[in-house]
Each structure stands twice: as structure tokens, then as C-alpha cells.
Amino acid sequence: MAVTPAAVRDAATTLFAEKGYHGTALSEVAAHLGIRTPSLYNHMRSKQELLAEIVLDTSQQVWAEFGAAVDGRADVVDRLREAARVYALRHATHRREALIVNRDVASLAEPVLSQVLDLRRRHERAVRALIAEGVAQGRLAAEDPRTASFGLLEMCVSVARWFSPDGALSAQDVAEQYSDFALRVAGLRDPD
Amino acid sequence: MAVTPAAVRDAATTLFAEKGYHGTALSEVAAHLGIRTPSLYNHMRSKQELLAEIVLDTSQQVWAEFGAAVDGRADVVDRLREAARVYALRHATHRREALIVNRDVASLAEPVLSQVLDLRRRHERAVRALIAEGVAQGRLAAEDPRTASFGLLEMCVSVARWFSPDGALSAQDVAEQYSDFALRVAGLRDPD
DNA sequence: CCTACCGATCGGTAGG
DNA sequence: CCTACCGATCGGTAGG
Known part of the structure; x- marks a missing residue:
């Protein structure tokens, strides 16, 4: 499945809800999508x-x-x-x-x-x-x-x-x- | 005022409530008590x-x-x-x-x-x-x-x-x- | 989409 | 109670 801004946001929503904003690392969001952390920045600003x-x-x-x-x-x-x-x-x-x-x-x-x-x-x-x-x-x-x-x-x-x-x-x-x-x-x- | 285990816990309670557990650094807890971070370990384990x-x-x-x-x-x-x-x-x-x-x-x-x-x-x-x-x-x-x-x-x-x-x-x-x-x-x- | 890497900051320890 | 320091990890950038 293609990674899109919506997919990044959905993964972040799941993880923020589970572990909190400060308790979630962007590396976890990336892993949830099967990509590396820097690649997230193609779909979001911060x-x-x-x-x-x-x-x-x-x-x-x-x-x-x-x-x-x-x-x-x-x-x-x-x-x-x-x-x-x-x-x-x-x-x-x-x-x-x-x-x-x-x-x-x-x-x-x-x-x-x-x-x-x-x-x-x-x-x-x-x-x-x-x-x-x-x-x-x-x-x-x-x-x-x-x-x-x-x-x-x-x-x-x-x-x-x-x-x-x-x-x-x-x-x-x-x-x-x-x-x-x-x-x-x-x-x-x-x-x- | 002397720093005690109870004082450390009270400062942590205030800051955890305000910024969340992961959003609070132990350096902030220490600063709240007017001491350096390593000194906290005289009053708590982790x-x-x-x-x-x-x-x-x-x-x-x-x-x-x-x-x-x-x-x-x-x-x-x-x-x-x-x-x-x-x-x-x-x-x-x-x-x-x-x-x-x-x-x-x-x-x-x-x-x-x-x-x-x-x-x-x-x-x-x-x-x-x-x-x-x-x-x-x-x-x-x-x-x-x-x-x-x-x-x-x-x-x-x-x-x-x-x-x-x-x-x-x-x-x-x-x-x-x-x-x-x-x-x-x-x-x-x-x-x- | 990746590897390589940045400075900053984290919790915690050593040693006094 | 402190200074000095540890390895790990953070968000984010460079450059391709």
C-alpha cells in the first residue's frame, strides 16, 4: 500500500492514542508504515x-x-x-x-x-x-x-x-x- | 527547605500532571527543587x-x-x-x-x-x-x-x-x- | 524511498 | 549535594 499523508496521519493517530504524543517516537510511526524515519518527511512537515x-x-x-x-x-x-x-x-x-x-x-x-x-x-x-x-x-x-x-x-x-x-x-x-x-x-x- | 523523598515526589506530581510523564524531564523536577539532576537519586530510585x-x-x-x-x-x-x-x-x-x-x-x-x-x-x-x-x-x-x-x-x-x-x-x-x-x-x- | 549524519537531550552512573 | 560523563535515542536535515 502506498504511503500518503493520510496514511502517515492515521499511523500517528493510532500510536499517539496508544502511547501519547511524547511517548511516541517518529521511528515508531515509520516502522508502523514499513519505512524509515526520514521518509516520513515526504508526507508531513513535523x-x-x-x-x-x-x-x-x-x-x-x-x-x-x-x-x-x-x-x-x-x-x-x-x-x-x-x-x-x-x-x-x-x-x-x-x-x-x-x-x-x-x-x-x-x-x-x-x-x-x-x-x-x-x-x-x-x-x-x-x-x-x-x-x-x-x-x-x-x-x-x-x-x-x-x-x-x-x-x-x-x-x-x-x-x-x-x-x-x-x-x-x-x-x-x-x-x-x-x-x-x-x-x-x-x-x-x-x-x- | 530540605529536599526529601516526599518533596521530590511532590515536585514530580506537579510536573507530571502538567506536562505528562513522558513530557517531563527529570532535569525539570530537579530545577523545581533547586538542585541538579543527579542529586535526585539521593531521594528516589528512578x-x-x-x-x-x-x-x-x-x-x-x-x-x-x-x-x-x-x-x-x-x-x-x-x-x-x-x-x-x-x-x-x-x-x-x-x-x-x-x-x-x-x-x-x-x-x-x-x-x-x-x-x-x-x-x-x-x-x-x-x-x-x-x-x-x-x-x-x-x-x-x-x-x-x-x-x-x-x-x-x-x-x-x-x-x-x-x-x-x-x-x-x-x-x-x-x-x-x-x-x-x-x-x-x-x-x-x-x-x- | 534510502543511508549517513547532525546537535540536543534523555535517564542514569561514577566518584567524590 | 556537586561535576563530569555515559550510551541511547530524540526530531530533523543533507544529499542523492
Whole structure:
């Protein structure tokens, strides 16, 4: 199989997720592809750029998926449920990227670090606003929308740490269960 | 201030939490203490042993705290609430250790790695058993105790990622809120 | 895609 | 507690 920039990035994604950014040597990425370390530089600029691409792309996709999830839904509980569902689903289906984002974000250089933190902040605030709106409408009973948004988002993130595609539950099953969990955390009295 | 084994470990805990195990050089640990790298070896055996001690001690304390939390409580919902409360509280008050355990456990060598994974597995299964017992008694409505135990425990773990002692909420406040979240995830219909 | 090689830095030891 | 130093490995470059 031909080595391409995408193949290098995929190998790096697997290894960074397994051993961490600093715990992975480029020689290991090269060995995973069956080439020598210097040959990697035909397909990438640096180890740092590899990390930056993986983390920034993932963070942008999370934000885009949130927008698509809430767009066109009138009911605030439906919007929150769908936002939690796609977030949990992503963490079951893109486990490697999720582990890297949450483990190695501090190893990013500027300006990418700020971009990623900004996207994450926007996402959290948007979810917090949904919870606050639900409370204002009397649909949710969260006493502190900020703590609830942290709790429910990070719970969805953690799916990446235990989910296995070989288990009894599909990614969709888990995402459904977690969207129920999320609504309960936000204080929905009678989930479904 | 005299450099002691405890001081070396504390400096390593701060730096490992900040930059990761592989991202931290022993020269940084030494600089943090105002000494040269070789002098560290008067107070420790190796970088790996430093990590092993931090992670194993923390994991053993988690298991001991769980035992103390459920011991002597008759009501299964009370036991689950208290187990979640002490777990969340620990992740607010021992943030550095929690971040290291969850980020660098894969960098551990045997036999400590197996010991830590075993302690973690016992904790999860004990929580899962509490949920199952609550369901059997009709007190909880979790449809899948395993998924619920993962969700609720990992939610508590994530406190270490956002909590700040300088914020408006105390560690105790957050632990109280999270123990409510945990019971809701487990399907308690009318949390307090 | 390779070999050959660079300076820097790593964890750790010798010896005092 | 230090200086001096070890072999190994790191990310990356030269040059083909």
C-alpha cells in the first residue's frame, strides 16, 4: 500500500492514542508504515504539525456536529438530547482522536492551542446555554447549569476510554444511553 | 527547605500532571527543587518508580475510600450516593494525582500496571453491583448497570479536569452536586 | 524511498 | 549535594 499523508496521519493517530504524543517516537510511526524515519518527511512537515492537524480537525468537527445537531430543532430538550447524542457517538466512533485531544492538548503550540481551547469553550457555553434555557422554560431542574454542562459533556468524552466496538453494545446504543444520562444530569424529571 | 523523598515526589506530581510523564524531564523536577539532576537519586530510585508510587498509592486510596464510604450503610441508595461523593471529592482535592492516573497509567511497568488495573476493575464492579442491587430493590431504574457505572464514575473523574479551588464552588459543593448527578444517571427518579 | 549524519537531550552512573 | 560523563535515542536535515 502506498504511503500518503493520510496514511502517515492515521499511523500517528493510532500510536499517539496508544502511547501519547511524547511517548511516541517518529521511528515508531515509520516502522508502523514499513519505512524509515526520514521518509516520513515526504508526507508531513513535523511531529508537532501532525498533532496540530489531528487535534484541530477533531475540535472543528465537534463544533460543526453540535451546530448540525441543534439546527432546526424547536424543543430545547430535543436540542440538548441530540447534542449529547452526537457528542457521545463521536467519542465511541473516533476513540483515538478523542484520547489524543484530551491527553495531549497541552503539548500543542500556538496559535493552534488557543484555537482548540476556544472551540472547546464555545461548545461548553452553548451546551450551558441550552441547559439554562431548559431551566427557564421549566423543562429542566439543574441547579447549576455550568456544573451540569461540565458533568454531562465530560461523561460523554469518557466513552472513548471504555467503549469497544467488539462489545455487546454498538456505538449507537451507547450514544442513546448517554443522551438519556445527559438529560438526567441536566435535571429532566421523566426521561423519555 | 530540605529536599526529601516526599518533596521530590511532590515536585514530580506537579510536573507530571502538567506536562505528562513522558513530557517531563527529570532535569525539570530537579530545577523545581533547586538542585541538579543527579542529586535526585539521593531521594528516589528512578523516574519509573516515581510514577509507580504516585499511581499505586492513589489507586489504593480510592479503593479504601470506597470501602469506608459504603461500610455500615444499610440503604443501597445511600451507599451509592456516598461512594460517588467521596470519588468526586477526591478528584477535586487531588487533581494532580487524578490527572496522572488517567493519563499515564499506560506508561507503568509490570507488576504495578496490573495491580492498578485490578484495583480500578474492583472499584467499577463494586459500583456496578450497587447499581444492580438498587435496581433489584426497585430503587433505581438503570437499564444497564455496567454502562451506568462507567458513566457515573468517569463523570466524577472528570472533575479533576475543570475544577479550580479558586472558583465559586468548594470541592465539597461540587462533590455534593456530582453525587446527585450520579444517582440520576443510575436512574433514581426523585433525587432528594 | 534510502543511508549517513547532525546537535540536543534523555535517564542514569561514577566518584567524590 | 556537586561535576563530569555515559550510551541511547530524540526530531530533523543533507544529499542523492
